[in-house]
Amino acid sequence: MINAHKILFDTVQQALAQVYNISNPVITFQKTRKEFEGDLTLVTFPFIKETKKSPEQLGQELGEYLVKNNTNVSAFNVVKGFLNISLTNQFWLGYFNAVKDSVTIGYKKENSSGKTIMLEYSSPNTNKPLHLGHVRNNLLGFSVAQILKANGHKVIKANIINDRGIHICKSMLAWQKFGNGETPASSGLKGDFFVGKYYVLFDKENKKQIEELIAVGKTKEEAEKKSLLMLEAQDMLRKWEAGDKEVVDLWKTMNGWVYEGFAVTYKTLGVDFDKMYYESNTYLLGKEIIEEGLKKNVFYKKENGSVAIDLSGEGLDEKIVLRSDGTSVYITQDIGTAIERFKEFPQLSQLIYTVGNEQDYHFKVLFKILEKLGYAWAKECYHLSYGMVELPEGKMKSREGTVVDADELIDEMLATATATTKELGKVDDFNEEEFKELNKTIGLGALKYFILKVDPKKKMLFDPKESIDFNGHTGPFIQYTHARIRSVLRKAAFDFERGEAKVEMSAIEKELVKFIYDFEGVVAESGTAFNPALVANYIYEVTKLYNRFYHECPILKEEDENIKIFRLQLSKLCAQAIANAMNLLGIVVPEKM
RNA sequence: GGUCCCGUAGCUCAGCUGGAUAGAGCACAGGUUUUCUAAACCUGCGGUCCUUGGUUCGAUUCCAAGCGGGAUCACCA
Numbered sequence: 001m002i003n004a005h006k007i008l009f010d011t012v013q014q015a016l017a018q019v020y021n022i023s024n025p026v027i028t029f030q031k032t033r034k035e036f037e038g039d040l041t042l043v044t045f046p047f048i049k050e051t052k053k054s055p056e057q058l059g060q061e062l063g064e065y066l067v068k069n070n071t072n073v074s075a076f077n078v079v080k081g082f083l084n085i086s087l088t089n090q091f092w093l094g095y096f097n098a099v100k101d102s103v104t105i106g107y108k109k110e111n112s113s114g115k116t117i118m119l120e121y122s123s124p125n126t127n128k129p130l131h132l133g134h135v136r137n138n139l140l141g142f143s144v145a146q147i148l149k150a151n152g153h154k155v156i157k158a159n160i161i162n163d164r165g166i167h168i169c170k171s172m173l174a175w176q177k178f179g180n181g182e183t184p185a186s187s188g189l190k191g192d193f194f195v196g197k198y199y200v201l202f203d204k205e206n207k208k209q210i211e212e213l214i215a216v217g218k219t220k221e222e223a224e225k226k227s228l229l230m231l232e233a234q235d236m237l238r239k240w241e242a243g244d245k246e247v248v249d250l251w252k253t254m255n256g257w258v259y260e261g262f263a264v265t266y267k268t269l270g271v272d273f274d275k276m277y278y279e280s281n282t283y284l285l286g287k288e289i290i291e292e293g294l295k296k297n298v299f300y301k302k303e304n305g306s307v308a309i310d311l312s313g314e315g316l317d318e319k320i321v322l323r324s325d326g327t328s329v330y331i332t333q334d335i336g337t338a339i340e341r342f343k344e345f346p347q348l349s350q351l352i353y354t355v356g357n358e359q360d361y362h363f364k365v366l367f368k369i370l371e372k373l374g375y376a377w378a379k380e381c382y383h384l385s386y387g388m389v390e391l392p393e394g395k396m397k398s399r400e401g402t403v404v405d406a407d408e409l410i411d412e413m414l415a416t417a418t419a420t421t422k423e424l425g426k427v428d429d430f431n432e433e434e435f436k437e438l439n440k441t442i443g444l445g446a447l448k449y450f451i452l453k454v455d456p457k458k459k460m461l462f463d464p465k466e467s468i469d470f471n472g473h474t475g476p477f478i479q480y481t482h483a484r485i486r487s488v489l490r491k492a493a494f495d496f497e498r499g500e501a502k503v504e505m506s507a508i509e510k511e512l513v514k515f516i517y518d519f520e521g522v523v524a525e526s527g528t529a530f531n532p533a534l535v536a537n538y539i540y541e542v543t544k545l546y547n548r549f550y551h552e553c554p555i556l557k558e559e560d561e562n563i564k565i566f567r568l569q570l571s572k573l574c575a576q577a578i579a580n581a582m583n584l585l586g587i588v589v590p591e592k593m
Numbered sequence: 594g595g596u597c598c599c600g601u602a603g604c605u606c607a608g609c610u611g612g613a614u615a616g617a618g619c620a621c622a623g624g625u626u627u628u629c630u631a632a633a634c635c636u637g638c639g640g641u642c643c644u645u646g647g648u649u650c651g652a653u654u655c656c657a658a659g660c661g662g663g664a665u666c667a668c669c670a
Contacts, residue, residue, distance in 0.1 A: 048650080395663090459599075466619090469605095529609085554629070
């Protein structure tokens with residue numbers, strides 16, 4: 001791999017050592033800002049103390065040294081303390097020729113790092129359909145998995161389904177009481193929406209009962225605990241845990257409906273999993289670990305019989321890990337499943353949890369406990385925390401009906417895409433299936449890009465009234481650019497791929513080559529930061545630049561054969577980079593749109 | 594109250610480990626098509642980078658305090 005930074009680094013280091021006697025300097029290059037002449041810039045301020053030179057003088061001397069001693073350096077200029085270095089056309093052309101036919105541009109070789117990473121994401125409850133918050137989770141998880149793979153890691157995508165607990169019993173109970181044998185098939189409802197309907201119904205009926213109890217003089221707290229429906233739901237949970245056949249059968253049936261619904265949404269979103277976990281299988285895990293931890297004095301028994309850990313020394317609080325009746329809490333099974341996974345996959349080098357930032361504290365506690373239990377891999381556990389998706393009126397709340405359903409949102413995106421495609425009328429030769437497929441590609445591209453271009457850590461705002469844009473800094477813009485390049489390449493109709501480019505690149509062409517050169521670094525960075533937004537924003541810059549190039553420079557109409565071939569090759573490389581970058585975001589790019 | 598996260602243009606967001614005159618998109622005003630796809634391109638408008646101190650040759654970036662917003666601190670999951 002041709003590496004400009006490395007080439008310059010060595011010469012600068014040599015210069016500093018030989019001429020100024022500075023050993024082990026910290027040398028970092030940055031991209032030269034576009035208003036200045038040059039490719040890479042060295043800031044000379046850090047060296048002025050030791051060299052006792054003015055920034056300008058040092059820059060001048062270093063520049064001269066570079067030109068003299070490094071054949072790849074063609075020129076330099078100094079502005080204040082900034083040494084702007086230009087590399088030769090030959091160098092950039094050499095890089096271009098080396099990568100121009102690479103279909104894996106930006107990616108490292110598969111499984112080349114030797115690292116196996118388990119990445120858990122999605123992890124839904126089986127009592128309601130997926131909403132926009134889940135969409136962010138799913139897209140983020142899938143994209144980070146893609147990025148980690150592109151960094152040469154082996155990734156196991158895991159999904160742990162929260163298929164048991166009081167919330168499931170609520171839907172079950174409501175269906176039993178008010179369902180009259182209705183099914184998704186008989187009602188025409190998608191399975192997850194069907195079950196979600198009963199979850200809401202439970203809440204509604206339960207509220208009525210609570211109000212009645214309050215009217216009879218109970219306090220709000222009492223009423224919430226003692227409503228008949230709530231008691232029945234709890235009873236149902238006990239029966240489930242005891243393996244009561246009737247309850248378990250109902251549970252299987254209703255979860256089955258939900259899974260059918262989820263499968264559709266997952267397929268539409270284009271996300272998938274290598275490994276499914278179910279909490280109904282894992283919820284008892286962890287108890288024996290607590291016993292062991294008690295013996296090792298990591299935990300202690302409280303007077304009432306519950307077991308806890310004191311993390312006040314770590315700036316955290318006391319945390320209960322086992323109830324006084326001996327049953328486990330949420331974190332108990334998390335401790336158990338983590339240990340289980342490292343047993344199941346001994347080659348695992350990292351375990352990543354894609355979970356919203358409302359659980360930051362939970363994961364801090366979890367990892368700390370695992371560390372205290374003596375698991376060396378505890379420090380390789382990572383909480384991929386992301387911000388909430390908020391609506392203009394604030395947080396989404398299922399009970400208040402202020403959620404944006406994933407399926408409905410996707411449908412809306414497809415409708416917008418379809419309307420625009422029809423209006424523009426560029427693909428009238430498509431058959432119905434191709435037409436549908438294209439609009440799905442574009443609609444989902446818009447949605448995915450909209451979500452992934454934002455730094456995962458930050459909360460993001462979604463305004464349903466202002467629908468997601470298809471122009472500007474968007475997925476469709478990037479998809480469009482790709483389609484346009486492919487169109488030009490199709491029209492070229494001669495073998496432009498053969499042979500190496502031999503041209504004097506124009507400023508904008510060189511700029512494009514330089515951008516492509518950055519791709520690999522961006523992928524690496526987004527991998528270590530678990531941040532798809534870096535890829536998203538990078539490829540947007542490339543795309544924008546390409547569009548300017550497209551407008552400024554004729555390609556097929558270019559008369560100089562060498563330049564024409566180079567521009568075609570460059571276009572092809574840009575299209576490949578766009579496709580590869582978008583693939584990291586889970587976004588498909590069309591050949592035509 | 595403790596802890597954590599956030600605060601950049603009217604709106605939505607970039608700004609990597611401190612570096613040059615803080616950038617995009619949307620919106621708004623205007624322009625570009627007999628020429629490779631106008632879902633594009635170009636021009637203009639738009640800023641107390643929340644405030645105040647500190648460190649530094651240099652701070653939107655690091656530190657401290659304050660203000661504002663959010664999350665969390667369950668024998669819920």
